[in-house]
Amino acid sequence: MTWRVAEVVNVVPQTPRVKTIAFDVFGWPGHRAGQHVDVRLTAEDGYEAQRGYSIASVPDGTRVELTVERLEDGEVSPYLTDGLQPGDRIELRGPVGGYFVWEPAQGGPLLLVAGGSGVVPLMAMIRARAAAGSDVDTRLLFSSRSWEDVIYREELERLGGDGLTVVHTLTRSQPPGWAGYDRRVDAEMLAEVGPSPAELPGVYVCGPTPFVEAAAEALVQLGHEPHRVKTERFGPTGG
Amino acid sequence: MSPIISRGFRGRRDDAPSDRVPPGQYVTRDFPVLSAGPTPHRPLEQWDFSIVGEVDEPRRWTWEEFRELPSEEVTVDIHCVTKWSKLDTVWQGVSVDTLLDGVESAAEYVVQFCDGGYTANLPVDDVTGGKAWVVFAYDGEPLEPEHGGPARMLVPHLYFWKSAKWVRGLRLSATDEPGFWEVNGYHNYGDPWQQQRYWGD
Amino acid sequence: MDALMLDGNAVAGLLQEVFAVEMTTAIETCNRCGGTDRVGALHVFRGAGIVMRCPHCDNALVTIVEDGTRVWIGFAGVRTLQVTV
Numbered sequence: 043m044t045w046r047v048a049e050v051v052n053v054v055p056q057t058p059r060v061k062t063i064a065f066d067v068f069g070w071p072g073h074r075a076g077q078h079v080d081v082r083l084t085a086e087d088g089y090e091a092q093r094g095y096s097i098a099s100v101p102d103g104t105r106v107e108l109t110v111e112r113l114e115d116g117e118v119s120p121y122l123t124d125g126l127q128p129g130d131r132i133e134l135r136g137p138v139g140g141y142f143v144w145e146p147a148q149g150g151p152l153l154l155v156a157g158g159s160g161v162v163p164l165m166a167m168i169r170a171r172a173a174a175g176s177d178v179d180t181r182l183l184f185s186s187r188s189w190e191d192v193i194y195r196e197e198l199e200r201l202g203g204d205g206l207t208v209v210h211t212l213t214r215s216q217p218p219g220w221a222g223y224d225r226r227v228d229a230e231m232l233a234e235v236g237p238s239p240a241e242l243p244g245v246y247v248c249g250p251t252p253f254v255e256a257a258a259e260a261l262v263q264l265g266h267e268p269h270r271v272k273t274e275r276f277g278p279t280g281g
Numbered sequence: 282m283s284p285i286i287s288r289g290f291r292g293r294r295d296d297a298p299s300d301r302v303p304p305g306q307y308v309t310r311d312f313p314v315l316s317a318g319p320t321p322h323r324p325l326e327q328w329d330f331s332i333v334g335e336v337d338e339p340r341r342w343t344w345e346e347f348r349e350l351p352s353e354e355v356t357v358d359i360h361c362v363t364k365w366s367k368l369d370t371v372w373q374g375v376s377v378d379t380l381l382d383g384v385e386s387a388a389e390y391v392v393q394f395c396d397g398g399y400t401a402n403l404p405v406d407d408v409t410g411g412k413a414w415v416v417f418a419y420d421g422e423p424l425e426p427e428h429g430g431p432a433r434m435l436v437p438h439l440y441f442w443k444s445a446k447w448v449r450g451l452r453l454s455a456t457d458e459p460g461f462w463e464v465n466g467y468h469n470y471g472d473p474w475q476q477q478r479y480w481g482d
Numbered sequence: 483m484d485a486l487m488l489d490g491n492a493v494a495g496l497l498q499e500v501f502a503v504e505m506t507t508a509i510e511t512c513n514r515c516g517g518t519d520r521v522g523a524l525h526v527f528r529g530a531g532i533v534m535r536c537p538h539c540d541n542a543l544v545t546i547v548e549d550g551t552r553v554w555i556g557f558a559g560v561r562t563l564q565v566t567v
Contacts, residue, residue: 043499047285080495084284089292089307094492115311117293125289132287138494141506141522251485273523275488317529319484319540362530398542427484442530462530466547466554479549 045082045133046070048106050126057191060159061123062098062109067134072101075170076143076163076246076274079106079136083118093118096163096248096274097137100173106134109193111159113278142246142274146171150178150244151237155227155257157185157249158193160276164248165194168201177205183235185227185253187214209235227253229260239265244272251275297368301358303473306366312428313365317461320426321396321447328431330380330415331450334392337385344431348417350375355414357437359444360473372435374416377408377451388453392460393434393445400460401445402469403436405453412438415448440471440478490522493532493546497521500553503567513561515539535559 048065055061078096099107112123126132144152144167154164161184171180186192189212198208211223211231223231237243245266247257254275261271297308325344332340342350352375360366391408393401407413414435417424424430429446436444442462463469468477476482490506497505506522517538524534524543531547536559543559557563 043495043502045284078491078494082284083287083290083292085290085292086286089294090284091290091292094495115293121287121290130288131285133285135495135499138498138504139491139506139522140494140504141520142491251487273489274491277486277488277492314486315529316484316486316527317531317533318527318535318542319487319525427486440530461542462545462547465531465545465556466552467530479547479552480554 043135043138045135048132048134050128050130050132051105052128053123053126056109056193059191060109060111060193062107063122063126064099064105064107065132065134066104067106068104070104070106071137073097073106073137074139074143074145075100075166077137077139077166078163079108079134080138081108081118081122082133082135083121084133091118094138096166098162098166100166100169109159109162109165116278142248142272144170144244144246146174146176146178148244150180151241152178152180153232153235153237153243153245154180154182155232155245155247155249155261156182157227157253157257158187158191160247160249160253160274161193162248163274164246167246168198168206171206172201179205179237181207181209181235181237183209183211183227183232185211185213185249188212189215189217189220207235227257227260229263232257232260233264239267242270245270246272246274248274249276251277294365297366301368302366303360304476306360306364306473309365309367312367313361313363314427315361315363316427316446317399318397322426323396323431323447325431329449330432332380332384332453333450334452334454335386335388336453340380340384347375347415347432350379352417353414355416355435357435359437359441362440362442362467362471362478371420372414372416373418373421374414374432374435376411377413377415378411380415380451381409384453386453388455390454390457392452392454392458393448394450394452395445396447396449398461399445399447400458401434401443402458402460402463403439403443404457407439408436408451412436438472440468440473442467443471484527486528488526488528490520490524490526490534492526493534494522496532496546496548496553500555501565503565505565507566509564510543511561511563512536512539512541512543513559514541516561
């Protein structure tokens with residue numbers, strides 16, 4: 043598993059803090075939904091920084107898309123979202139991961155629980171599901187700060203239906219007339235969104251560590267078998 | 282394969298006079314939180330600090346007793362083996378010389394032991410003679426748990442993994458007992474000015 | 483619960499570089515509590531080096547130190563590791 047050169051194709055804003063960067067990666071072997079890449083940046087004097095980012099896109103030749111949230115005091119994310127231009131080059135290692143992965147052949151039902159930018163690998167799963175023409179019962183419970191911060195908002199609206207249910211909770215501010223959830227994910231919300239433990243869903247939880255810890259604990263409390271609840275934690279150190 | 286340079290990437294680091302920065306280090310104004318394990322939360326009424334091992338008799342201080350010992354403010358540069366250095370950090374603590382005052386021991390080595398099980402080993406010479414403290418405040422405030430509070434070791438002339446967080450005591454020993462990182466790849470001594478980071482350096 | 487804690491997914495690339503196989507699906511047995519978990523589910527801490535801990539009992543299972551050329555991997559807390567090759 044070696045470092046590959048990745049060249050920026052374009053940078054597309056998604057929300058005020060989030061952009062999707064499309065790369066062309068020579069020799070890219072393809073990937074599975076949920077996998078990530080390690081990104082390595084090297085400065086002219088040799089100073090180096092590495093972070094992991096989930097792959098957002100479905101396999102498409104040498105094209106790899108990463109959706110990155112700019113962290114206010116981040117060292118790498120502001121460079122990716124604001125410093126990169128088409129033609130710039132970074133290094134990627136990957137695709138990596140086999141534990142936090144979903145393939146259409148695995149079937150469902152599926153419960154996907156996303157906290158903020160934790161939606162990225164889950165969106166890769168949703169896109170893989172759509173590309174395969176799957177109608178497996180899939181429920182996305184998606185926590186965001188506000189309506190403006192919902193990543194992939196329009197695409198999720200379009201993809202809804204055909205067995206895909208998208209439920210939002212907006213924790214800091216809500217648009218006028220909002221009738222949806224407005225609090226942090228908890229056991230009651232997870233029970234309402236379902237599926238129930240008896241249906242033996244595959245469960246994937248992704249987001250910042252405190253979010254994942256709270257959601258995973260609630261899911262186990264509800265009766266979901268711990269080994270069926272797969273987790274991926276994002277952190278300020280960029281892992 | 283030599284790495285690809287990313288145009289315009291600089292990373293977050295400061296300029297600093299090179300005579301204060303050991304080779305291979307970068308200066309930061311942040312205070313990165315690095316930890317080998319979960320943050321312990323030991324209530325002060327359950328905390329004590331001990332000197333044990335090859336000593337005439339063990340010493341032990343409760344938190345109140347420890348805080349009654351003479352302490353001093355020290356300003357030092359600290360150097361983490363992960364390449365960041367932080368200059369002019371200000372701490373308040375009890376000198377290890379004070380803790381070892383009156384302790385009779387022929388031991389040449391010491392092991393720092395901690396809540397959570399972390400250990401770090403040193404020659405006794407490297408914690409005496411004004412080179413080491415058990416500190417309980419940073420930058421004028423009580424030491425935060427994520428930075429090692431209520432008390433941690435401060436041994437600034439060596440890489441910072443030799444300054445154990447959540448320290449609970451020192452065990453004096455005739456033999457050198459490599460600690461948590463020393464058995465797992467990091468250098469047994471750890472002098473930043475000689476870049477003694479890893480085994481064999 | 484430490485907000486900075488991550489999980490085995492965070493070291494997947496490094497482990498695969500060393501072991502040449504995908505490691506997050508490997509199953510370890512903790513030699514302290516007997517708990518079994520996928521490497522991807524282990525709790526990961528970044529200190530001077532990386533420490534992977536048992537999610538049930540916090541036992542330090544694996545340590546990883548690297549200098550750019552050498553990687554030191556300690557398995558002090560792992561009784562067995564089951565890998566699919």
